[in-house]
Amino acid sequence: xxxxxxxxxxxxxxxxxxxxxxxxxxxxxxxxxxxxxxxxxxxxxxxxxxxxxxxxxxxxxxxxxxxxxxxxxxxxxxxxxxxxxxxxxxxxxxxxxxxxxxxxxxxxxxxxxxxxxxxxxxxxxxxxxxxxxxxxxxxxxxxxxxxxxxxxxxxxxxxxxxxxxxxxxxxxxxxxxxxxxxxxxxxxxxxxxxxxxxxxxxxxxxxxxxxxxxxxxxxxxxxxxxxxxxxxxxxxxxxxxxxxxxxxxxxxxxxxxxxxxxxx
Amino acid sequence: xxxxxxxxxxxxxxxxxxxxxxxxxxxxxxxxxxxxxxxxxxxxxxxxxxxxxxxxxxxxxxxxxxxxxxxxxxxxxxxxxxxxxxxxxxxxxxxxxxxxxxxxxxxxxxxxxxxxxxxxxxxxxxxxxxxxxxxxxxxxxxxxxxxxxxxxxxxxxxxxxxxxxxxxxxxxxxxxxxxxxxxxxxxxxxxxxxxxxxxxxxxxxxxxxxxxxxxxxxxxxxxxxxxxxxxxxxxxxxxxxxxxxxxxxxxxxxxxxxxxxxxx
Numbered sequence: 470x471x472x473x474x475x476x477x478x479x480x481x482x483x484x485x486x487x488x489x490x491x492x493x494x495x496x497x498x499x500x501x502x503x504x505x506x507x508x509x510x511x512x513x514x515x516x517x518x519x520x521x522x523x524x525x526x527x528x529x530x531x532x533x534x535x536x537x538x539x540x541x542x543x544x545x546x547x548x549x550x551x552x553x554x555x556x557x558x559x560x561x562x563x564x565x566x567x568x569x570x571x572x573x574x575x576x577x578x579x580x581x582x583x584x585x586x587x588x589x590x591x592x593x594x595x596x597x598x599x600x601x602x603x604x605x606x607x608x609x610x611x612x613x614x615x616x617x618x619x620x621x622x623x624x625x626x627x628x629x630x631x632x633x634x635x636x637x638x639x640x641x642x643x644x645x646x647x648x649x650x651x652x653x654x655x656x657x658x659x660x661x662x663x664x665x666x667x668x669x670x671x672x673x674x675x676x677x678x679x680x681x682x683x684x685x686x687x688x689x690x691x692x693x694x695x696x697x698x699x700x701x702x703x704x705x706x707x708x709x710x711x712x713x714x715x716x717x718x719x720x721x722x723x724x725x726x727x728x729x730x731x732x733x
Numbered sequence: 734x735x736x737x738x739x740x741x742x743x744x745x746x747x748x749x750x751x752x753x754x755x756x757x758x759x760x761x762x763x764x765x766x767x768x769x770x771x772x773x774x775x776x777x778x779x780x781x782x783x784x785x786x787x788x789x790x791x792x793x794x795x796x797x798x799x800x801x802x803x804x805x806x807x808x809x810x811x812x813x814x815x816x817x818x819x820x821x822x823x824x825x826x827x828x829x830x831x832x833x834x835x836x837x838x839x840x841x842x843x844x845x846x847x848x849x850x851x852x853x854x855x856x857x858x859x860x861x862x863x864x865x866x867x868x869x870x871x872x873x874x875x876x877x878x879x880x881x882x883x884x885x886x887x888x889x890x891x892x893x894x895x896x897x898x899x900x901x902x903x904x905x906x907x908x909x910x911x912x913x914x915x916x917x918x919x920x921x922x923x924x925x926x927x928x929x930x931x932x933x934x935x936x937x938x939x940x941x942x943x944x945x946x947x948x949x950x951x952x953x954x955x956x957x958x959x960x961x962x963x964x965x966x967x968x969x970x971x972x973x974x975x976x977x978x979x980x981x982x983x984x985x986x987x988x989x990x991x992x993x994x995x996x997x
Contacts, residue, residue, distance in 0.1 A: 507782050508772050515972035518771050586975075617881045628895050635892070708779035711850075733997050 471694050474499035474702075475683070476530030477539040480522075481509035482712055483616075483653030484541030485719035487564065488701075490680035491539070495687065498699040501533050504716075505732070507706035510616060511544040512585025512652070519587060523549035524556060525732045529704070531557055536692060539683065540564065543584050543651050543675065547591035560686060567678035568649050569597035575647040575671075578602060581640040582609040584651030585616070594651055608643040612636045612652075619654040620715055625661060633658070633665045640666065649673045657718065703727040735958050738763035738966075739947070740794030741803040744786075745773035746976055747880075747917030748805030749983035751828065752965075754944035755803070759951065762963040765797050768980075769996070771970035774880060775808040776849025776916070783851060787813035788820060789996045793968070795821055800956060803947065804828065807848055807915050807939065811855035824950060831942035832913050833861035839911040839935075842866060845904040846873040848915030849880070858915055872907040876900045876916075883918040884979055889925060897922070897929045904930065913937045921982065967991040 475495075477488050481504050488502050505511075505526050511519045523545040527538055538553065538561045540546045546563030553561045572580050572594075582594040589611040598605050615636075618629045640648065648670050650656055656674045663672075687693040705712045709727035716724045739759075741752050745768050752766050769775075769790050775783045787809040791802055802817065802825045804810045810827030817825045836844050836858075846858040853875040862869050879900075882893045904912065912934050914920055920938045927934075951957040969976045973991035980988045 507778060509777075513773075513975065514771060515974070518971045613885055614878075614881050614887075617878050621877055623878075626899075628892060628899070631892050631895065635890075707782045710779070711777065 470536055471692055473534055473536035474501045474700075475537045475539060476501050476503070476527075476533060476535030477541050478503040478505065478526040478530060479542040479653060480505050480511040480545065482716040482719050485716050486653050486656055486676040487539060487541035487679050489720055490676045491683055492699070492701070494680045494684045495693065496699060497694045497696045499694065500699060501530060501535060501702045502704065503530055504703075504705045504712055506712050508733075510585070511542060512587045512616065513613065514587065516548045516587070516591070519544055520549045520552050523553060527553050527557060529730065529732045531559070535559070537562065537683065537686070539679065541653060541679070543653065544587035547588045547593040562679060562682055562686065564653070564675040564679045565593050566597055567682040568651065568673050568675040569594055570601065571673045571678045572598050572647050572649050573601035573605070575602070575605065577644070577646045578605045579643055579645045580605050580607050581643065581645040581648040582607060582651050583612045583615070583636070583648065583655065584609075586611045586613060588651050594649055606643065608639050608645065610636055610639055615658055616652065616654045619657045622718070624657040629658060629661045630664055633661050637662070637665050645670060647671045647673060650675065704730050706730060706732055734800055735956055737798055737800035738765045738964075739801045739803060740765050740767070740791075740797060740799030741805045742767040742769070742790040742794060742809075743806040743917060744769050744775040744809065746980045746983050749980050750917050750920055750940040751803060751805035751943050753984055754940045755947055756963070756965070758944045758948045759957065760963060761958045761960045763958065764963060765794060765799060765966045766968065767794055768967075768969045768976055770976050774849070775806060776851045776880065777877065778851065780812045780851070780855070783808055784813045784816050787817060791817050791821060793994065793996045795823070799823070801826065801947065801950070803943065805917060805943070807917065808851035811852045811857040826943060826946055826950065828917070828939035828943045829857050829861055831946040832915065832937050832939035833858055834865065835937045835942045836862050836911050836913045837865035837869070839866070839869065841908070841910045842869045843907055843909045844869050844871050845907065845909040845912040846871060846915050847876045847879070847900070847912065847919065848873075850875045850877060852915050858913055870907065872903050872909065874900055874903055879922055880916065880918045883921045886982070888921040893922060893925045894928055897925050901926070901929050909934060911935045911937060914939065968994050970994060970996055
């Protein structure tokens with residue numbers, strides 16, 4: 470069992486940040502990544518549709534014999550986790566609970582959450598944070614333009630800063646000390662967000678927190694692969710060209726071999 | 734045959750501008766619209782994937798017994814028209830040729846084309862324009878942020894203007910007198926584009942030109958429905974909530990009844 474791979478999926482390239490953090494904390498693990506690039510994005514789509522897509526993506530990874538499923542997409546984690554846990558007989562880790570745990574360390578208990586429409590509408594971050602910190606004051610804002618800005622390579626552009634000024638106004642008024650980056654694309658905008666919110670606000674990157682949760686689970690259950698130099702396999706549902714190109718920024722390394730598969 | 738409906742499809746809401754123009758020129762026609770909202774957008778996806786989606790969308794409309802297929806999506810028109818004409822035994826009209834015909838009326842023969850990555854990479858607009866105007870100087874620019882800006886309701890926002898300044902720089906240098914709005918979302922940005930390019934540039938809206946092509950075809954082939962007050966039926970592949978909301982801006986009217994269907 471310990472020698473099996475970890476299956477990680479996302480709607481596209483964003484989840485590569487989660488893969489990167491897992492590879493960093495658990496370098497011996499074999500990792501299989503699936504990006505559903507033929508149907509990306511999930512963030513603007515309905516709960517029913519995202520749930521169907523998540524089940525199909527998970528089906529593909531489970532068929533590869535993985536020992537753990539990591540939902541490296543905030544939208545899919547927000548709406549599909551119970552359905553995935555019900556369908557499959559293996560541990561499933563999403564990005565919401567790890568992020569919420571870190572956010573609940575807020576000192577002034579004023580927490581901001583930013584994400585896609587799907588993630589924000591689901592209200593899953595506030596729910597998860599309130600379970601741990603019942604009197605937290607949480608301000609949530611959907612920021613649909615952040616993903617296309619990051620994918621355009623404009624994360625550090627003046628236009629990204631002005632967009633952040635527009636979106637983050639309610640978070641400034643709320644005097645938050647902690648901001649959940651509730652979308653895997655948002656860490657690319659970290660500098661821009663700091664310019665707007667100031668450096669005093671703690672940014673919670675779900676990718677890092679999720680990798681820690683995976684590590685913790687593996688130590689508890691003895692699931693860690695005791696070797697060095699795990700393999701990495703990348704699959705996408707559309708032609709890999711764009712994924713390879715945009716994915717480099719997220720992975721911080723070249724994506725040489727990426728295979729196309731059909732899962733619908 | 735004349736009493737059959739016109740089938741119109743797009744990846745999402747943008748094609749409603751085409752439907753609106755057809756309804757305006759041919760008010761007696763029954764119109765069936767399909768928005769593939771579960772897989773939107775097409776503009777960032779590969780030729781193979783967009784072709785498959787377009788064939789599935791057309792399959793649905795043809796099964797409704799339509800007399801004409803209108804591909805109201807620039808990306809799908811750019812990459813899927815030959816495949817659609819080969820598969821189905823009915824006239825198929827895309828948005829590229831009508832737009833190119835209008836652009837070829839340029840006086841200084843310096844023409845700009847803006848669109849999604851898919852449309853620009855296909856090179857279909859330059860090809861179609863060069864057929865009519867061989868010595869035209871054409872400058873093409875992909876503008877991926879325009880669609881999310883329009884869908885966010887920010888078409889008239891300062892951020893949209895700054896984005897346009899960034900994208901349209903090569904078109905200003907090229908001293909174009911005609912700009913093809915090669916994506917059904919772009920007419921919403923017309924005022925913003927005029928602020929950047931000046932009012933001396935003719936904007937070619939494919940929606941209007943495509944409706945004229947449909948009208949022309951119907952007069953030539955005697956296909957027009959000789960009644961008044963045609964019906965309108967709307968179908969989408971995701972839950973209709975967002976489509977109804979965003980679609981209002983494109984249609985300029987309420988979208989009351991929209992039905993969800995599965996086509997994949």
